[in-house]
Amino acid sequence: MSGRVESPPPKARRPDSTSPPVSTPAQAPAPAPASASSQQPEWKFNPDEYTVGWICALTTEYVAAKEFLDDKAVQPKYRSPNDNNAYALGTIAGHKVVIAVLPAGEYGTSTAASVARDMLRSFRNVRMGLMVGIGGGAPRAGHDIRLGDIVVSISRNGKPAVRQYDFGKAIQGREFQMTGNLNQPPVLLLAAVNDLEARFQSEDHGLQGAIDEVLKKKPKLASRYGKPAPGTDRLFKAHVTHDGEAGCRGAADCVGTPSSLRQRGEKGEHEESPAIHYGLVASANSLMKDALVRDRLAAAEGVLCFEMEAAGLMNHFPCLVVRGICDYSDSHKNKQWQGYAAMAAAAYARELLRRIPPSQVEAEKKILASSTSPSFRNGGEVRD
Numbered sequence: 001m002s003g004r005v006e007s008p009p010p011k012a013r014r015p016d017s018t019s020p021p022v023s024t025p026a027q028a029p030a031p032a033p034a035s036a037s038s039q040q041p042e043w044k045f046n047p048d049e050y051t052v053g054w055i056c057a058l059t060t061e062y063v064a065a066k067e068f069l070d071d072k073a074v075q076p077k078y079r080s081p082n083d084n085n086a087y088a089l090g091t092i093a094g095h096k097v098v099i100a101v102l103p104a105g106e107y108g109t110s111t112a113a114s115v116a117r118d119m120l121r122s123f124r125n126v127r128m129g130l131m132v133g134i135g136g137g138a139p140r141a142g143h144d145i146r147l148g149d150i151v152v153s154i155s156r157n158g159k160p161a162v163r164q165y166d167f168g169k170a171i172q173g174r175e176f177q178m179t180g181n182l183n184q185p186p187v188l189l190l191a192a193v194n195d196l197e198a199r200f201q202s203e204d205h206g207l208q209g210a211i212d213e214v215l216k217k218k219p220k221l222a223s224r225y226g227k228p229a230p231g232t233d234r235l236f237k238a239h240v241t242h243d244g245e246a247g248c249r250g251a252a253d254c255v256g257t258p259s260s261l262r263q264r265g266e267k268g269e270h271e272e273s274p275a276i277h278y279g280l281v282a283s284a285n286s287l288m289k290d291a292l293v294r295d296r297l298a299a300a301e302g303v304l305c306f307e308m309e310a311a312g313l314m315n316h317f318p319c320l321v322v323r324g325i326c327d328y329s330d331s332h333k334n335k336q337w338q339g340y341a342a343m344a345a346a347a348y349a350r351e352l353l354r355r356i357p358p359s360q361v362e363a364e365k366k367i368l369a370s371s372t373s374p375s376f377r378n379g380g381e382v383r384d
């Protein structure tokens, strides 16, 4: 993800981490699910029943993701001894979903890869992956990305869905050349994205309503996960840096001046918020906080969003990347929109799963079996 504000030292607890999830009396008893299993007092599934793997990078994203489960399940008794992940388990539209979060304070493509590997050790039947969280937007002409909008990793106009922009060749006297190909998101998920995109052309997506519903049920989340005032969505001109002489002057809330901001029109009457954008997600191990580099990559490569995990997943844990936009990948990056952006991404991911019949997922290959990496396949041998 790209929502982190500064790089904390490795292993440091992230300041925005919330308390570990606990089962509070307010949550119990769980609402009865409207299915054949509704007689069960608690949802208990065998680890091998989970088919959808959902990965989050930050606690903020994990908190949001859990709120979009239809029903929560208890932790399975068995887990691989080498699996250090924290999990939330439950169902969405009949899919059994396992949600994992990266360890607090750790991030980057290799940490994401190791969380996915551990997940597949304990949940060997996962067939479909989602990386859901927040990221930095790269608005440009034709892509009016606003804070709280959603970017979905889709190959468009000959560009891939995900690219690692810090992996390539640096040759003296030439532009840095990105090399290496990452796999595409799973076809089943791409088809569902297309289906939803077509549907949302004529119908409201209702994502804001879904977020409002969660916040109504859990008022405690409202201050951190509700939508900030629209006036706080400010896109600075690329040359205006956070602590620069003119413009922002490093104010905590990045107020800026009219001349330091890029002027953008009001949203149209029929434009629903959050908007959904489809295209290239750029991934790297370093945090993007440079508006000039952002704009250059956006123009040259068609990048819509910057984040820090997807490139570690695509070849071993084929997934669709869904990112709520929480900042503009520039030096003004702050946390104000992170909670809402995480909610928007999770709301979209749930909507997507609702479009896919569970039987279709069960017909997919297991990720563990289809992974091209021997180290990933070995993860599955622990229990044999």
Ligand SMILES: [Zn+2]
Binding pocket: 241, 242, 243, 248, 249, 250, 251, 253, 254, 255, 331, 332
């Ligand atoms: Zn600023």
